[in-house]
Amino acid sequence: MAxxxxxxxxxxxxxxxxxxxxxxxxxxxxxxxxxxxxxxxxLKTTWNSPLDERGIIGTAMGIALAGGRPVAEIQFCDYIYNxxxxxxxxxxxxxxxxxxxxxxxxxxxxxxxxIRGSIYHSHSFDASATHIPGWxxxxxxxxxxxYGLMLAACREQNPVMFLIPKALxxxxxxxxxxxxxxxxxxxxxxIDAPLGDRSQWHAQWPDTxxxxxxxGKAKVVRPGSQVTxxxxxxxxxxxxxxxxxxxxxxxxxxxxxxxTLWPYDWPALKASIAKTGRVLFVNEDTEVTNxxxxxxRRTTDELFYQLLAPPKLLAGKFVPGIGLADPLxxxxxxxxxxxxxxxxxLVALQP
Amino acid sequence: xxxxxxxxxVLKPAKGSGKKAPRAAAPKAxxxxxxxxxxxxxxxxxxxxxxxxxxDALPLDNELLLKMHDLMVKAxxxxxxxxxxxxxxxxxxxxxxxxxEAFNVPLGLLIKKGQGPAFDxxxxxxxxxxxxxxxxxxxxxxxxxxxxxxxxxxxxGRNFAGHFSKREWNLCPVSSxxxxxxxMAPGTALVQxxxxxxxxxxxxxxxxxTAEGDFASCLVWSSxxxxxxxxLILVTNNRWGISTPYGQVQGVERISDRGAAFGxxxxxxxxxxxxxxxxxxxxxxxxxxxxxKPYLVEANVSRxxxxxxxxxxxxxxxxxxxxxxxxxxxDAHGVLSKADAKKVHERYHEExxxxxxxxxxxxxxxxxxxxxxxxxxxxxxxxxxxx
Numbered sequence: 001m002a003x004x005x006x007x008x009x010x011x012x013x014x015x016x017x018x019x020x021x022x023x024x025x026x027x028x029x030x031x032x033x034x035x036x037x038x039x040x041x042x043l044k045t046t047w048n049s050p051l052d053e054r055g056i057i058g059t060a061m062g063i064a065l066a067g068g069r070p071v072a073e074i075q076f077c078d079y080i081y082n083x084x085x086x087x088x089x090x091x092x093x094x095x096x097x098x099x100x101x102x103x104x105x106x107x108x109x110x111x112x113x114x115i116r117g118s119i120y121h122s123h124s125f126d127a128s129a130t131h132i133p134g135w136x137x138x139x140x141x142x143x144x145x146x147y148g149l150m151l152a153a154c155r156e157q158n159p160v161m162f163l164i165p166k167a168l169x170x171x172x173x174x175x176x177x178x179x180x181x182x183x184x185x186x187x188x189x190x191i192d193a194p195l196g197d198r199s200q201w202h203a204q205w206p207d208t209x210x211x212x213x214x215x216g217k218a219k220v221v222r223p224g225s226q227v228t229x230x231x232x233x234x235x236x237x238x239x240x241x242x243x244x245x246x247x248x249x250x251x252x253x254x255x256x257x258x259x260t261l262w263p264y265d266w267p268a269l270k271a272s273i274a275k276t277g278r279v280l281f282v283n284e285d286t287e288v289t290n291x292x293x294x295x296x297r298r299t300t301d302e303l304f305y306q307l308l309a310p311p312k313l314l315a316g317k318f319v320p321g322i323g324l325a326d327p328l329x330x331x332x333x334x335x336x337x338x339x340x341x342x343x344x345x346l347v348a349l350q351p
Numbered sequence: 352x353x354x355x356x357x358x359x360x361v362l363k364p365a366k367g368s369g370k371k372a373p374r375a376a377a378p379k380a381x382x383x384x385x386x387x388x389x390x391x392x393x394x395x396x397x398x399x400x401x402x403x404x405x406x407d408a409l410p411l412d413n414e415l416l417l418k419m420h421d422l423m424v425k426a427x428x429x430x431x432x433x434x435x436x437x438x439x440x441x442x443x444x445x446x447x448x449x450x451x452e453a454f455n456v457p458l459g460l461l462i463k464k465g466q467g468p469a470f471d472x473x474x475x476x477x478x479x480x481x482x483x484x485x486x487x488x489x490x491x492x493x494x495x496x497x498x499x500x501x502x503x504x505x506x507x508g509r510n511f512a513g514h515f516s517k518r519e520w521n522l523c524p525v526s527s528x529x530x531x532x533x534x535m536a537p538g539t540a541l542v543q544x545x546x547x548x549x550x551x552x553x554x555x556x557x558x559x560x561t562a563e564g565d566f567a568s569c570l571v572w573s574s575x576x577x578x579x580x581x582x583l584i585l586v587t588n589n590r591w592g593i594s595t596p597y598g599q600v601q602g603v604e605r606i607s608d609r610g611a612a613f614g615x616x617x618x619x620x621x622x623x624x625x626x627x628x629x630x631x632x633x634x635x636x637x638x639x640x641x642x643x644k645p646y647l648v649e650a651n652v653s654r655x656x657x658x659x660x661x662x663x664x665x666x667x668x669x670x671x672x673x674x675x676x677x678x679x680x681x682d683a684h685g686v687l688s689k690a691d692a693k694k695v696h697e698r699y700h701e702e703x704x705x706x707x708x709x710x711x712x713x714x715x716x717x718x719x720x721x722x723x724x725x726x727x728x729x730x731x732x733x734x735x736x737x738x
Contacts (some may be wrong), residue, residue, distance in 0.1 A: 063538040066543065187532070
């Protein structure tokens with residue numbers, strides 16, 4: 001079964017073979033490394049860029065303007081911040097030109113904590129990304145969704161920000177990607193670059209197929225009746241696990257994987273929250289002007305009289321960084337116990 | 352009366368810098384176009400070899416000279432009409448390129464216009480109406496954009512004056528950040544190099560914007576060894592960044608010298624002389640088109656109406672006026688009398704006034720059109736409808 005890095009790699013292979021992707025590039029994206037998380041090993045359109053994030057985003061925009069279809073990587077989202085005005089420009093190019101131009105480009109970048117990445121390899125980007133109109137923003141939590149969302153991103157006519165929860169890069173999912181060998185060792189032998197000299201190595205790509213993971217569709221990963229939990233990326237599996245734990249206590253939580261942050265699947269959220277009357281939004285970005293705050297506001301605006309308890313947000317602490325020492329990271333971003341406690345408290349609240 | 356090169360490159364000293372600003376270097380060797388267009392000599396990469404020595408004979412035919420004059424005057428008349436519209440309340444903000452016509456018109460005449468990688472990709476800044484007109488654009492669009500009408504063909508009333516966009520001619524949307532175009536040009540050039548043919552990417556910015564990192568990005572990305580890109584990197588140096596003199600904030604004498612470190616061809620040219628600009632640009636265009644490698648050209652120009660309407664947009668008599676200089680030369684050589692030149696001015700001023708009257712009558716866009724074109728290929732929709 002593929003992990004997320006392998007799933008992204010196979011999706012990019014599919015995209016360069018069948019969806020017209022012309023350039024997959026960024027720092028250390030090309031051979032011999034194939035990306036610091038191995039997401040781009042063995043692909044035919046990869047190349048190494050100068051160590052210049054603004055150049056990466058600007059070049060991706062130029063490629064897209066000229067009719068190419070680039071997938072650009074920013075090695076860690078912690079280093080994307082000096083490109084913010086280019087991201088803004090990419091988001092407004094169609095609008096500012098009154099519909100003349102479009103930019104079919106994908107920017108992928110690993111986000112979030114969970115690998116002891118310290119201050120500059122642990123940041124989240126969902127709060128900042130959702131402040132830039134004109135982009136579609138996705139964030140998978142399983143290899144299957146990563147594969148499907150990357151195919152969808154590479155079909156888009158608009159810029160897509162593909163946020164990869166780096167702590168889940170090696171995580172396996174529950175669903176097999178069509179055509180991918182189920183045995184880990186078999187798949188690894190086919191598509192993982194060997195250690196040592198790779199100059200003669202070529203990937204043996206499995207004949208993967210289409211999957212239906214459209215941009216803009218959330219997924220109910222665990223049905224429930226008493227409380228809705230909405231999350232995405234790294235915290236999604238934690239939420240599901242918390243719901244499983246709480247099920248033993250007789251607490252029935254519905255868990256929704258948002259998958260797309262913009263444009264997000266409000267009908268799915270609305271239906272679930274209207275059903276349960278309680279909602280907890282969970283993500284690990286800093287909690288002030290957090291995307292979850294927008295979801296809380298909309299829930300209040302549209303579902304106030306159907307709520308049994310105030311909508312809640314559990315997110316990262318508003319501190320300048322994620323500290324390296326385990327206790328610092330644990331104190332900074334939501335932990336499984338925090339999610340369980342938040343759910344217990346929410347269900348206990350009565351109107 | 353023929354002018355020598357020294358006189359033609361007279362520009363104001365950088366105010367406040369305490370010394371006279373260095374200008375284009377005098378030629379070190381006789382100009383030889385044949386030599387320049389063949390194998391590059393590394394040691395000559397940054398040497399400025401003017402292709403025109405301003406001798407008695409004009410090196411371009413009269414038809415081209417008159418065409419350039421006509422377009423320069425047309426562009427000046429357009430900009431002055433835009434300023435007049437701003438000053439009479441028919442627009443909120445003016446920014447443009449009066450004073451750069453001698454550079455911008457030849458540039459426009461040399462561009463291979465069309466859509467797609469077979470044609471030139473254009474990454475302009477907001478001082479290039481003269482380039483756009485020289486390419487054959489009608490002036491009415493610029494007037495509509497000034498008035499921010501719904502009919503503004505470049506942004507539908509969404510953007511400032513001079514912020515053009517025309518996909519049919521690969522003119523990428525001009526934006527207000529002064530540097531971002533330098534980061535994008537290598538991308539279009541990469542597609543063009545891969546595509547084949549002779550289409551190139553042309554990127555223009557001002558001297559102040561070269562302090563931004565994107566200018567360095569352009570130099571780095573267009574000169575990767577073995578992967579050089581066909582980018583014509585242009586800098587119009589008016590020696591101002593709004594109110595800050597160039598010499599106060601940048602230490603490099605000639606911006607073109609920065610390209611030499613990357614092994615690319617460079618030169619600093621007289622952007623106030625359309626004959627010189629035409630020949631120098633032509634040589635650079637031919638090199639980039641055929642060699643598929645970058646070329647950095649810095650053009651010394653004037654800024655005749657200040658930075659923008661924010662600084663008053665009043666005529667600056669302290670800087671050389673390229674049109675007046677050109678008209679003296681055309682008159683001296685019997686190509687165009689001053690009386691006939693005056694008629695060209697009058698004709699275009701009347702034409703622009705009439706077109707402006709038309710633009711002024713047209714409505715602004717409807718407020719609910721803000722949802723149009725948020726996403727390409729998708730209908731307008733408020734994602735958070737109220738009620």
